[in-house]
Amino acid sequence: MTKRINFCYYRLLDVCDVYQPQTIATKSFIANGAYTVYGANGAIGKYDKYNHVESEIVMACRGASCGALNVTEKHSWINGNAMVIHPNGKIDINIKYLFYILQGI
Numbered sequence: 001m002t003k004r005i006n007f008c009y010y011r012l013l014d015v016c017d018v019y020q021p022q023t024i025a026t027k028s029f030i031a032n033g034a035y036t037v038y039g040a041n042g043a044i045g046k047y048d049k050y051n052h053v054e055s056e057i058v059m060a061c062r063g064a065s066c067g068a069l070n071v072t073e074k075h076s077w078i079n080g081n082a083m084v085i086h087p088n089g090k091i092d093i094n095i096k097y098l099f100y101i102l103q104g105i
Contacts, residue, residue, distance in 0.1 A: 010091065012085070012102075014090065015087060015088060015090050015091050015093060016085050016086060016087050016088055016098075017084075017085075017086045017088045018083055018084070018085050018086075019083065019084055019086075020061065020080050020082075020083055020084070021051055021052070021078045021079070021080055021082075021084055022051065022080060023079050023080030023081065024037070024047065024077065024079060026044075026045065028047065029044075029045035029046060029047055030046055030047055030048050031046060032046065033045070033046030033047045033048045034046070034048060035047050035048070035049065035050040035075055035076055035077055036072070036073055036076045036077070037076070037077045037078075037079060038058055038070065038072045038076055038077070038078045038079065038082060039079045039081050039082055040058075040060035040061065040062055040063065040065055040066075040068070040079075040081045040082050041060060041065050041068060041070070042070045044079070047077045049077060050075045050076055050077050051076075051077050051078060052072065052075070052076055052077070052078050052084070053074065053075060054074055055071055055072055055073060055074050055095060056071070056072045056076075056078060056084050056085070056086055056095070057069060057070075057071055057084070057085040057086070057095055057098060057099050057102065058070050058071075058072060058078055058082040058083065058084055058085070059082060059083045059085060059102075060081070060082055061081065061082060061083045062081050069099060069102055069103055070082075071095065071096065071099050085098070085102070
């Protein structure tokens, strides 16, 4: 006998906020800054402030790597050349699971 599994389909924008954060100039980076700065292709420097508390999924939104995905560290600065894909709390979803789902698209 086969057990029936119930599941729901969701559109990404129904369960996540997608936005572009504030950019800081490369000249503002601090070599020994406490927090990692993320751009379109991952870590690009250090800074003395953060604009995101939790780990976030980021997607490159410019250039040849457009669409590439990364997951940030907690307490990091995410620059505006990456889009943040942040679960909005409407459903309980693990960001690492969401990251792997999005990589398959």
